[in-house]
Amino acid sequence: MSTETFRTTETPLTQDELAHAIAEDIAPGSFVNLGIGQPTTVSNYLSPEKQVTLHTENGMLGFGPKALGEQVDEDLINAGKIPVTELPGAAYFHHADSFAMMRGGHLDVCVLGAYQVSASGDLANWSTGKPGAIPAVGGAMDLAIGAKDTYVMMDLFTKKGDRKLLPECTFPLTGVGCVSRIYADMGVFLLDGSGIVKVRELHGISLEDVRDRHPGVEFETL
């Protein structure tokens, strides 16, 4: 569990450090869905003693790491369509039951990537709204609203230096007011729907710089 006091380090977290930090904050015994891509790396830091059970929306609880060699079975894949393994205690179910599990609020944590997050917790992670692009949403909107806590794992700024935490998202929304925490390379931010962003950690950036680079967003330290 996280200790809820304001912390800083001199340098931004690496992706692995970020994955580790999220894993640390996931309570033992939790049921968790890790989104496709970067969020998947969180599993590298979930120690077996924690007994965290992973959910994949294509119908399984209790999958293990990527399948290797003779473990590979094309009937056993995760939502990213990667062959995975089975852990003892696993269960299979159909798509409607799987999404009922998610929509019904039974998962403890969902970790997702994001293009943008608003100060009130709106999430944009499925479309950049580019004209003429072919849309595809998959389970993004279901995942966004489908856990007791939705954590976003992202860089605080794009490669071009644009901020991703905004007063309002400019990209098409995935979900409204659904994000409770942002785990970014440069800090951990808690959102409670009030619009005021609580800063729990900063890494390689000062609070003053955070404020300067996020006009229109109100920050408070814990």
Place this chain on the structure above:
Amino acid sequence: MSTETFRTTETPLTQDELAHAIAEDIAPGSFVNLGIGQPTTVSNYLSPEKQVTLHTENGMLGFGPKALGEQVDEDLINAGKIPVTELPGAAYFHHADSFAMMRGGHLDVCVLGAYQVSASGDLANWSTGKPGAIPAVGGAMDLAIGAKDTYVMMDLFTKKGDRKLLPECTFPLTGVGCVSRIYADMGVFLLDGSGIVKVRELHGISLEDVRDRHPGVEFETL
């Protein structure tokens, strides 16, 4: 299958003859729910060659006759809470799936008892509306609307001689326009929602008498 021409006999059908007549009209391979009480006796005339599968709304397809002796298992009961047996090919499922099966129109035939049926197919079979009576509906309303065809099995008149086929039901409704056939001791009547009752068979009563005793109901022979 029924031959759809008008038929008569001199005497009313006995309950067994009526059960037999209904069984004859159930197509081979049908999935059928037989309501509690008299409708259950239809199963006595379903020959195994017909491969009719019985559904019970408490979560089973493919149950067999009442359990006897060591067959009795209190975890294996029908909707009337009578211990029954299992047939090869049976399947168990939970209550929501069972009623989804019914509500979704997957059963071919449901046979129910009735207090009253209207000429347009409304059914009243759960309450006589007696003031102060404790109400109980069970699965009656789900069964009424939950099959491709809902057959009613009843006497044409009450013991007091009151008609049970009416222009409009006076008892509280179970379902609206849901009955497609009435199998009564004195005749078989087809309802198509038009309000005109098609008479397929009469037993121990003349068409003239039927008309006289059902003012306000329009009858036509096939």
Place this chain on the structure above:
Amino acid sequence: MTEFVDTAAEAVASVSNGATVLLGGFGNAGQPMELIDALMESGATDLTVVNNNAGQADAGLALLIKERRVAKIICSFPRQSDSWHFDEAYRAGEIELELVPQGNLAERLRAGGAGIGGFFTPTGYGTELAAGKETREIEGRHYVLEAPIRGDFALIKAYAADPYGNLVYRKTARNFGPVMATAATHTIVQVDEVLEEALDPEAIITPSIYTDTIVGIPTGSGTKQREEREALAAGRRKPCLATKTAAELAAEK
């Protein structure tokens, strides 16, 4: 994470006054009798109970009602030949009744567990049980809007649990159990067997995510299941399998 406890009393200890409690079972099949008895002992009162029936004879739910510990019951079939305790409480105006068609009850629980805010059902349309409810015609068929039901607790009976908290049921004792397990904040399960190995992941009916507290309590279900297992292992037919059809039995009479 699922916790395993040793007694029914421990299992229901957290049920508080005023709680909404989903009780599994249809008739005696799947009824968590020992958990209900423990709830009786616990003293929890002012309960809202969801069950298909409203108690029978002088046991289980009927006793809770007799002692006026149930403020409200949501059920489909309260009136039975031996529902005298409910009948008396109801006539005395000492219990509130919400009567729900059985399939709507199951679907409302399913909606509660599945995060559905409401649904249009054809069941009950045009009847007095839909009085005052929103209706809608959709593609020529008439529907009634029904709301989800959720419980603070579910008390259910399954057949076996594995060490991870996954469940399987037994025959028609499955009934409301799997649905209620999804619809409660805290699901308490009594099982005949607590297994040492994981259940077959293909055959699990209630995944561990839905179970919170499990207690092993042998009942008659276990005896029957062992008989069945032994018969199959010995190459004999299942005891519950029909030996004759209804038509054959009727012809013999």
Place this chain on the structure above:
Amino acid sequence: MTEFVDTAAEAVASVSNGATVLLGGFGNAGQPMELIDALMESGATDLTVVNNNAGQADAGLALLIKERRVAKIICSFPRQSDSWHFDEAYRAGEIELELVPQGNLAERLRAGGAGIGGFFTPTGYGTELAAGKETREIEGRHYVLEAPIRGDFALIKAYAADPYGNLVYRKTARNFGPVMATAATHTIVQVDEVLEEALDPEAIITPSIYTDTIVGIPTGSGTKQREEREALAAGRRKPCLATKTAAELAAEK
């Protein structure tokens, strides 16, 4: 009553022009590839297809789209790295797309099979995929009204069928199959194994009432399942079982 046929061509012979066809599968898992190939051969056109994706590479659904046999597709994730045939048809305005969040797609199919006229879902509220749809606030949460989806046909892949037409699936190849089977007027199933004995009634996922036509077609699923069965019979671990945790694997790198 379920009919068993010998070839995929016979199985899909009744699929008519203009039909709505539910296609099972998520990625390759559970995709009824041989049935889709037969549908391709059959010449049926002007189809509305419901599938999670919109075809990949040069096989199955992608070829149906390439040949402009699909007038409309209802799916959650059409755009993939190898969805070039869909991309081309879509950009040319030659296929209609209804984009549905994956969980709403599953729930709409479930509603279609369960006789539900519509339901309020929180998924998609406040997004452009809910634009123009009825919304409602229920107990402080916002919902969108979604409609059921039904198909004239479902084409799905299960693992095994018993002689009665009951089905079991295999691992995550289960996905949309059981739901689509309930939502179609005529459900066509390809299975790796047609069994001679009845399946365990406790473990059946799709009861025979939902299956209309079944064809046995051996695929790689059968090979893997036999390997698994042999391993278990010999007291070895399942081949697909994890030998190390993700944390251990990561530590080794």
